[in-house]
Amino acid sequence: MSTTSDRLDGIPAAEVADVELYHPRSWITKYVFSQDAKIIGIQYALTATAIGLVALALSWLMRLQLGFPGVFDFITPAEYYQFITMHGMIMVVYLLTALFLGGFGNYLIPLMIGARDMVFPYVNMLSYWIYLVAVLVLAASFFAPGGPTGAGWTLYPPQAILSGTPGGQDWGILLMLLSLMLFIIGFTMGGLNYVVTVLQARARGMTLMRMPLTVWGIFTATVMALLAFPALFVSCVMMMLDRLLGTSFFMPALVEMGQRLNHDGGSPLLFQHLFWFFGHPEVYIVALPAFGIVSDLISTHARRNIFGYRQMVWAIVIIGALSFVVWAHHMYVSGMNPYFGFFFATTTLVIAVPTAIKVYNWLLTLWRGDIHLTVPMLFALAFIVTFVNGGLTGLFLGNVVVDVPLSDTMFVVAHFHMVMGVAPIFVIFGAIYHWYPKITGRMLNEAMGRIHFWVSFLGAYLIFFPMHYIGLLGVPRRYHEIGETAFVPASAHTLNAFISVMALIVGAAQILFLFNLAWSIRRGRPAGGNPWNATSLEWQTPETPPPHGNWGRDLPVVYRWAYDYSVPGAARDFIPQNQPPARAAE
Amino acid sequence: MEGIAQTQAAERPGGMEGFVADWSSDQRVFKNVSWGKAMMWIFLLSDTFVFGCFLLAYMTVRMSTTVAWPNPSEVFALEIFGTHMPLILIAIMTFVLITSSGTMAMAVNFGYRRDRRRTALMLVVTAIFGALFVGMQAFEWTKLIHEGVRPWGNPWGAEQFGSAFFMITGFHGTHVTIGVIFLLIVARKVWRGDYDTGRPGFFTSRGGRYEIVEITGLYWHFVDLVWVFIFALFYLW
Numbered sequence: 145m146s147t148t149s150d151r152l153d154g155i156p157a158a159e160v161a162d163v164e165l166y167h168p169r170s171w172i173t174k175y176v177f178s179q180d181a182k183i184i185g186i187q188y189a190l191t192a193t194a195i196g197l198v199a200l201a202l203s204w205l206m207r208l209q210l211g212f213p214g215v216f217d218f219i220t221p222a223e224y225y226q227f228i229t230m231h232g233m234i235m236v237v238y239l240l241t242a243l244f245l246g247g248f249g250n251y252l253i254p255l256m257i258g259a260r261d262m263v264f265p266y267v268n269m270l271s272y273w274i275y276l277v278a279v280l281v282l283a284a285s286f287f288a289p290g291g292p293t294g295a296g297w298t299l300y301p302p303q304a305i306l307s308g309t310p311g312g313q314d315w316g317i318l319l320m321l322l323s324l325m326l327f328i329i330g331f332t333m334g335g336l337n338y339v340v341t342v343l344q345a346r347a348r349g350m351t352l353m354r355m356p357l358t359v360w361g362i363f364t365a366t367v368m369a370l371l372a373f374p375a376l377f378v379s380c381v382m383m384m385l386d387r388l389l390g391t392s393f394f395m396p397a398l399v400e401m402g403q404r405l406n407h408d409g410g411s412p413l414l415f416q417h418l419f420w421f422f423g424h425p426e427v428y429i430v431a432l433p434a435f436g437i438v439s440d441l442i443s444t445h446a447r448r449n450i451f452g453y454r455q456m457v458w459a460i461v462i463i464g465a466l467s468f469v470v471w472a473h474h475m476y477v478s479g480m481n482p483y484f485g486f487f488f489a490t491t492t493l494v495i496a497v498p499t500a501i502k503v504y505n506w507l508l509t510l511w512r513g514d515i516h517l518t519v520p521m522l523f524a525l526a527f528i529v530t531f532v533n534g535g536l537t538g539l540f541l542g543n544v545v546v547d548v549p550l551s552d553t554m555f556v557v558a559h560f561h562m563v564m565g566v567a568p569i570f571v572i573f574g575a576i577y578h579w580y581p582k583i584t585g586r587m588l589n590e591a592m593g594r595i596h597f598w599v600s601f602l603g604a605y606l607i608f609f610p611m612h613y614i615g616l617l618g619v620p621r622r623y624h625e626i627g628e629t630a631f632v633p634a635s636a637h638t639l640n641a642f643i644s645v646m647a648l649i650v651g652a653a654q655i656l657f658l659f660n661l662a663w664s665i666r667r668g669r670p671a672g673g674n675p676w677n678a679t680s681l682e683w684q685t686p687e688t689p690p691p692h693g694n695w696g697r698d699l700p701v702v703y704r705w706a707y708d709y710s711v712p713g714a715a716r717d718f719i720p721q722n723q724p725p726a727r728a729a730e
Numbered sequence: 731m732e733g734i735a736q737t738q739a740a741e742r743p744g745g746m747e748g749f750v751a752d753w754s755s756d757q758r759v760f761k762n763v764s765w766g767k768a769m770m771w772i773f774l775l776s777d778t779f780v781f782g783c784f785l786l787a788y789m790t791v792r793m794s795t796t797v798a799w800p801n802p803s804e805v806f807a808l809e810i811f812g813t814h815m816p817l818i819l820i821a822i823m824t825f826v827l828i829t830s831s832g833t834m835a836m837a838v839n840f841g842y843r844r845d846r847r848r849t850a851l852m853l854v855v856t857a858i859f860g861a862l863f864v865g866m867q868a869f870e871w872t873k874l875i876h877e878g879v880r881p882w883g884n885p886w887g888a889e890q891f892g893s894a895f896f897m898i899t900g901f902h903g904t905h906v907t908i909g910v911i912f913l914l915i916v917a918r919k920v921w922r923g924d925y926d927t928g929r930p931g932f933f934t935s936r937g938g939r940y941e942i943v944e945i946t947g948l949y950w951h952f953v954d955l956v957w958v959f960i961f962a963l964f965y966l967w
C-alpha cells in the first residue's frame with residue numbers, strides 16, 4: 145500500500161493497513177443490527193427525534209397550563225412537574241446529546257476524516273442498542289405506577305426521592321436513574337469509538353489541523369462527555385442506593401409530615417456538585433458540535449475560508465477545558481461557601497473570552513463573503529444571533545450579585561432556552577438541510593424549508609424574548625400557576641397567553657419539517673454528489689449516498705485544509721481537500 | 731493556500747510549534763499505539779473519573795456526617811489463632827492482587843514471544859489470583875454483615891461507613907470479576923490458538939490478535955492501581 149506514495153508530493157505513506165470490513169449478509173445485519181457508522185448515525189438520529197417529539201408535546205402541555213391557568217384542569221400540579229422534568233431531561237440528554245454525538249458524530253466523523261468506518265464497529269453498534277433501551281426505559285416511566293419523576297431535570301435530592309415529589313417513592317425516579325445509567329454506558333461505547341477514530345484512523349494527509357471544525361467540535365465534546373458523564377453516573381448510583389437501600393449519601397436528617405425519616409448525615413450539596421460537574425460541561429457537549437458545524441455551514445455557504453482556523457480550534461479546546469471549572473455558577477444560592485462563588489464567577493467570565501473570539505471569527509468569515517442565503521445558511525445565521533443573545537444573559541447570571549435575585553425565575557428559563565435550547569436546535573436543522581442531500585441523494589424542499597425557518601426563527605424569539613421580561617418581574621420557574629400575586633401585573637398574564645400561542649405555532653412548523661423529510665426522500669430534487677460545491681471529504685465520495693466502506697477501492701488522500709473557498713487563481717471557487725496541489729489551477 | 735497544502739513536506743519546526751505539528755501529524759496522533767490499546771487507555775481515563783467521584787463522594791460524606799466514623803483498623807481486624815491482627819485480611823488481599831499484576835505482566839511477555847501455552851497458563855494464574863481476591867472480599871462482606879454492618883447502619887458509628895464500604899468495594903469487586911471473566915475468555919482463545927490462526931470471534935466476526943492479552947493487561951493493572959487508592963483512603967485513613 146505504500147508503493148503509490150512516491151507520486152504524492154509530500155504526503156507520508158500509509159501507516160496502517162486498510163481495515164478489514166464486516167460485510168453484512170442479510171437485510172437484518174445491514175439495516176437493523178448494522179455495524180456501519182452511517183446507519184448507526186441514522187438510527188441514533190431517528191430515535192432521538194422520536195423521543196424529542198415527546199418532549200415537544202410536553203412543552204405544549206406546559207405552555208397551555210402556563211398561558212391559560214385553570215382552563216386545562218386535567219393538568220394537575222404534580223403532572224406539571226412531571227412534564228417539566230421529562231421535557232428538560234429528554235431535550236438535554238436524549239435529544240441533543242444523542243443527536244449531535246451519536247447521530248452526526250457517527251455519520252460525519254468517518255466520512256470527514258476519510259476513514260471507512262469507526263474503529264470498532266461492533267462496539268459502536270452496541271452503543272446504539274443500549275441507547276435505545278435507555279430511551280425505552282425512560283418512556284416506560286410514563287406508564288409506571290405513579291408516573292414519571294417530577295423532581296425537575298436536576299433531580300436534586302432530598303426532594304427527588306421523597307413522597308411529596310411525583311415518582312419519588314414510586315417507579316418514576318428509579319426508572320429515570322436506570323435510564324440515565326444505561327445512556328451513559330451506551331454513550332461511552334460510542335464515545336470511545338469517536339475519539340479513537342479521530343485520533344488514530346485519519347486518511348493520509350489528514351492532519352489534525354486540516355480537519356473540518358465539525359470534527360473538532362464533535363471530538364472535543366466527546367472527550368468532555370467521557371469525563372463528565374462519570375459524575376452523573378456516580379450520582380445516579382448513590383441516589384439509587386439512597387432510595388432503595390435507605391443509605392444516606394445525599395440525605396440529611398429529615399422530618400417529613402411529622403415523621404423522622406431513617407436518613408442521617410448525608411450531603412445534598414454533594415449531589416449538586418456532582419450533578420453540575422456533569423451538568424455544566426453538558427452545556428458545551430451540546431454547544432461545541434454546534435460551534436463546529438456552524439463554522440462549516442458559514443464557510444461553505446459564504447464561499448469563504450473560515451476566519452482564524454487555528455484560533456477556532458484552540459478556542460474549542462480551551463472552552464472544553466475551562467468548562468470543567470465553572471460548574472458551581474449553578475449553585476450560587478445553594479448555601480455553599482460564598483468564596484466559591486467568587487472563584488466560579490471569575491472562571492465563568494473568563495470562558496466568555498474564547499467564546500467571543502469564535503463569534504468574531506464567524507462574523508469575519510461572513511465579512512465580504514459571497515453569502516448564499518440557503519436554508520442551512522439561514523439557520524447558521526439564526527444560531528449566531530440567538531447564541532449571542534443567550535450568551536449575554538449568561539454574563540448577567542454568571543455574576544453572583546445579579547444571579548441571586550434572578551435565580552429560579554423565568555429569566556433563567558429564557559436564558560438557557562436561548563443558549564442551549566434554541567441555538568443548538570437551529571444548528572441541527574441547518575445541518576440536516578445541509579447534509580440531507582448526502583444522506584439520501586436528494587435535496588430537501590426549499591419552499592417548505594424557508595417557511596420552516598421563518599416560523600421557527602421568529603417564533604422562538606416571540607416565545608423566549610417576552611420570557612426574559614416575565615422573569616425580571618420575578619415570576620418563578622417551575623410554577624404550575626402564579627395566581628393573583630401583587631408583583632405580577634395583569635399584562636404579564638396576557639403575555640403568558642401570547643407566548644403559549646406562539647409555542648403551539650412553532651411546534652406546528654416542526655410537523656412541516658418532518659413532512660419535508662419524508663416527502664423529499666422520494667420527491668426531492670436529485671442532489672448529485674456535491675450540491676453545495678463544498679470542499680470537505682464527505683462530499684467527494686465516489687457514490688451518493690456513500691455505500692458501506694464509503695470510498696470504494698482507494699482511500700482518499702488529503703492535500704489541504706477544508707476551507708479552500710474562492711482561492712484566487714483557482715479555476716473554481718472551491719478546491720476539494722483531496723485535490724492534489726498541481727491540479728488546483730485546472 | 732499553497733502554504734497549507736505543503737506544510738507536510740516542509741521540515742518540522744522546533745519548539746512549541748514542532749510539538750503541535752508532531753501531535754497533529756498525519757493519520758495518527760500516537761504513532762505506535764494500536765486502535766484497541768488507544769481505546770482501552772481512554773476508557774481507563776473515563777473510569778478513573780468514575781472511581782475518583784466515588785472516592786471524593788466518600789470523603790465528603792465522611793466529613794458531612796455528624797456521627798463519629800468507626801475505626802477501620804478495629805473493624806477490619808481478625809482473630810487468628812487467638813492473636814488480634816488489625817487489617818490482616820486486607821493486607822493479604824492487597825498482596826494477592828499485586829501478585830496477580832506480576833503474573834499478568836508475565837502473560838503479556840509470553841504473548842509477545844508467541845508462547846501460546848505459557849501465555850494461557852499465566853492468564854489462568856492471574857484469573858485465579860483475581861478470583862481469590864473476590865473470594866476474600868466475599869468473606870469480608872459476610873463477616874461484616876454478621877457483625878451487623880448494613881448499608882444503612884452499623885453498630886459503631888456513622889452509617890455512611892457501611893454505605894461507602896459496600897458501594898466502593900462492591901464496585902471495585904465488580905471490576906475484578908469482569909476482569910477475571912475476560913482473562914478466562916482470552917486464556918481460552920490463546921490456548922486454542924485463535925490468535926495464531928486469526929479465527930473470527932463469536933460475536934464480532936473479526937479475527938483477534940495477541941495484542942488483546944496486553945489490552946486485558948492494561949485493564950487489570952488499572953483495577954489493581956485503583957485498589958491501592960481504595961486501600962489507602964478507606965482502610966488506612
Ligand code: HEM
Nearest residue numbers: 203206228229232235236296297298564565621622623647
Ligand atoms: C418549542 C420549544 C420549547 C418550549 C416551548 C419550551 C418550554 C419550556 C417550559 C414552559 C419549561 C418549564 C418552565 C418552568 O415552569 O420552569 C421548560 C423547561 C425546560 N426546557 Fe424547554 N422548551 C422548549 C425547547 C427546549 C429545548 C430545545 C431544550 C434543550 C435544551 C429545553 C430544555 C429545557 C430545560 C432543561 C428545562 C428545565 C426543566 C426543569 O426546570 O427541570 N427546552 N421548557
Ligand SMILES: [Cu+2]
Nearest residue numbers: 424471473474
Ligand atoms: Cu453552567
